[in-house]
Amino acid sequence: MATGTSLSHVFPLGSRLNERGHVEVGGCDTIELAREFGTPAYVVAEDDLRARARAFVQAGREAGHEDFHVVFASKAFPCTAVLGLFAEEGLWCDVASAGELHLALNAGFAPERILMHGNAKSVSELEMALRARIALIVIDNFDEIDRLARLLDVVQSAHAPGRAESVRPAHVPAGRTVHARSGTGPHAARSSQDVLIRATPDVRGDTHEKISTGQADSKFGFSMADIPAAIERVQSVAGLSLQGMHAHIGSQLLELEPFRREAAALAQIGSGVGGFSIYDLGGGLGVAYTEAQHPPEIEEWVGTVVGAAHEAGIPPHARLLVEPGRALTANAGVTLYTVESVKRNVFTWVGVDGGMSDNLRPMLYGAVYEAHVADRFNPVGAAGETPCVIAGKHCESGDVIVRDASLDDPRPGDVIVVPATGAYGFAMASNYNGVPRPPVVFCKDGDARVVVRRESFEDLTARDVL
Ligand SMILES: Cc1ncc(COP(=O)(O)O)c(C=O)c1O
Numbered sequence: 001m002a003t004g005t006s007l008s009h010v011f012p013l014g015s016r017l018n019e020r021g022h023v024e025v026g027g028c029d030t031i032e033l034a035r036e037f038g039t040p041a042y043v044v045a046e047d048d049l050r051a052r053a054r055a056f057v058q059a060g061r062e063a064g065h066e067d068f069h070v071v072f073a074s075k076a077f078p079c080t081a082v083l084g085l086f087a088e089e090g091l092w093c094d095v096a097s098a099g100e101l102h103l104a105l106n107a108g109f110a111p112e113r114i115l116m117h118g119n120a121k122s123v124s125e126l127e128m129a130l131r132a133r134i135a136l137i138v139i140d141n142f143d144e145i146d147r148l149a150r151l152l153d154v155v156q157s158a159h160a161p162g163r164a165e166s167v168r169p170a171h172v173p174a175g176r177t178v179h180a181r182s183g184t185g186p187h188a189a190r191s192s193q194d195v196l197i198r199a200t201p202d203v204r205g206d207t208h209e210k211i212s213t214g215q216a217d218s219k220f221g222f223s224m225a226d227i228p229a230a231i232e233r234v235q236s237v238a239g240l241s242l243q244g245m246h247a248h249i250g251s252q253l254l255e256l257e258p259f260r261r262e263a264a265a266l267a268q269i270g271s272g273v274g275g276f277s278i279y280d281l282g283g284g285l286g287v288a289y290t291e292a293q294h295p296p297e298i299e300e301w302v303g304t305v306v307g308a309a310h311e312a313g314i315p316p317h318a319r320l321l322v323e324p325g326r327a328l329t330a331n332a333g334v335t336l337y338t339v340e341s342v343k344r345n346v347f348t349w350v351g352v353d354g355g356m357s358d359n360l361r362p363m364l365y366g367a368v369y370e371a372h373v374a375d376r377f378n379p380v381g382a383a384g385e386t387p388c389v390i391a392g393k394h395c396e397s398g399d400v401i402v403r404d405a406s407l408d409d410p411r412p413g414d415v416i417v418v419p420a421t422g423a424y425g426f427a428m429a430s431n432y433n434g435v436p437r438p439p440v441v442f443c444k445d446g447d448a449r450v451v452v453r454r455e456s457f458e459d460l461t462a463r464d465v466l
Helices: 030-037 046-062 080-088 098-107 123-132 142-158 224-235 257-271 298-312 326-332 361-365 457-461
Strands: 023-025 041-045 068-073 092-095 114-116 136-139 193-200 240-246 278-280 319-322 333-344 348-352 386-391 400-407 415-419 440-444 447-452
Touching (some): 023 030, 030 041, 030 440, 041 046, 046 298, 046 440, 080 092, 080 440, 092 098, 098 114, 123 136, 136 142, 136 278, 142 224, 142 240, 193 257, 224 257, 298 319, 348 400, 361 400, 400 415
Parallel strands (some): 041 440, 068 092, 092 114, 114 136, 136 193, 240 278, 278 319, 348 386
Antiparallel strands (some): 386 400, 440 447
16 A cells, blocks of 8 residues: 555544555554554544544534534543543533543543443442532433432432531542532532433344343333333432433444434333423444444434434424444554464464453454554455464453454564554453553654553552452
8 A cells, every 4th residue: 555545444533654654643653652652552543532522513513403412421431531532522421330430520521511321320329420410310220219319318418508518529539620519518409310211212223232232121221111100200209300311222333223213212202291301312323343344424323313303203402412432432543562473273373462451342242353564554355465363462262353354474573553442442451361451642643642551560469458
């Protein structure tokens, strides 16, 4: 491929082959990045994250729904720098645990832009959400309603006149700038907590069963049959204010039709009670992990979801939320590895210095990626390439990053670039085999900066209590 050539849509926006024939991301030469920061390393093009955030927001405007907001599903890349960037871009944030709530607040999201999800929220997680006064708790089950009812009594009495108590969530370090609604004393008392009810609309999209959530037997949300009882129960709790409905039908969906059926199901629930003020249609827009994949564009997806909401009868004055995760971050990132060994038996095995500890997705649900040698780049399947398997370094036969790779004469010392690793890689990383987790390096206009350092061996023993 000629130098100066832009790389495919799988790579971060603006990626290209530079004059030296090296893959360049965010204006930075990946061979130089590997030299400077070591491998494995997560490399993220900052401008790409911003561009996708802006595309979602702009698409909402163009779809003509005034009260439309983009909620980043923080589980996709729960890293302070990423969260802070999206907070700056005016996005909202969804969290699925107290830890994610801590990260979101710490990164600068105002509580009134935070939603909490979860099918098994603990008392302490709900308490933290109430005290932080987040915008919405998305109720998943009847037990959670009872739990919230009991907690609201406790939290409100703690804020009753004369009881001075900080609203700083227990896990937020003192001294950090944290958005929390008004301080202490009588004005801190909140008359109610806004909530959504999570519906399971019995819509199944074409995706891996482990990331399909909208079907009737899902562990998430209330079945359609239980929704009337859930609404009644929520409305019977004085401290809960039901604002609307939520659904998330699954992830890595490449077709638009299931989203139309989802909107219709949510609209149908609302029609029985004269419409709600908030409808949250979840995330799920798929991304290209390989050049051959062509998911819907952000504009197309937002247009479809908003259009479907209108057609289905969701009131035009209602607040519409969408919760993309991977569509905001996956293609903004690449992972750099170094080849440690090349061996041939039935296959050619290219062993690299990372694997399932930095990217669990291939092992977890057979996720497919492509790979390239950073300084001998060829399009996937180009003539003369060596068909090979890119294997991780871990003690599991299933630890394979790319099963059907084709590389130009791979050798030990080569730097390998795997694109589209910006979602759920960092999030699911582990220390399996005592491997320290990789750094996150932000690149922009040719400048690179570490936003999460590489773990050290000391980190591996930091939690020991001996
Ligand atoms: C409730 C909810 N919203 C949004 C998302 C984000 O999904 P995706 O990354 O596929 O957009 C998820 C993913 O698990 C989810 O559970």
